[in-house]
Amino acid sequence: MKLGQYHYYVEGENERVLVEILSKCKDEKFNVIRPGKIDVFNVVEREIKKRSS
16 A cells, blocks of 8 residues: 555444545544545454465
């Protein structure tokens, strides 16, 4: 990933929607998350695999 790009791992679909809304919000109060890639990932169900560089 390039410097300055964000990757969010969320537990479920509801969290994905929340992060998506907060990253697109134009209101200063709620503009707390930088836009980036969002992946639904539940560590109880799946294991994170190492990425080869």
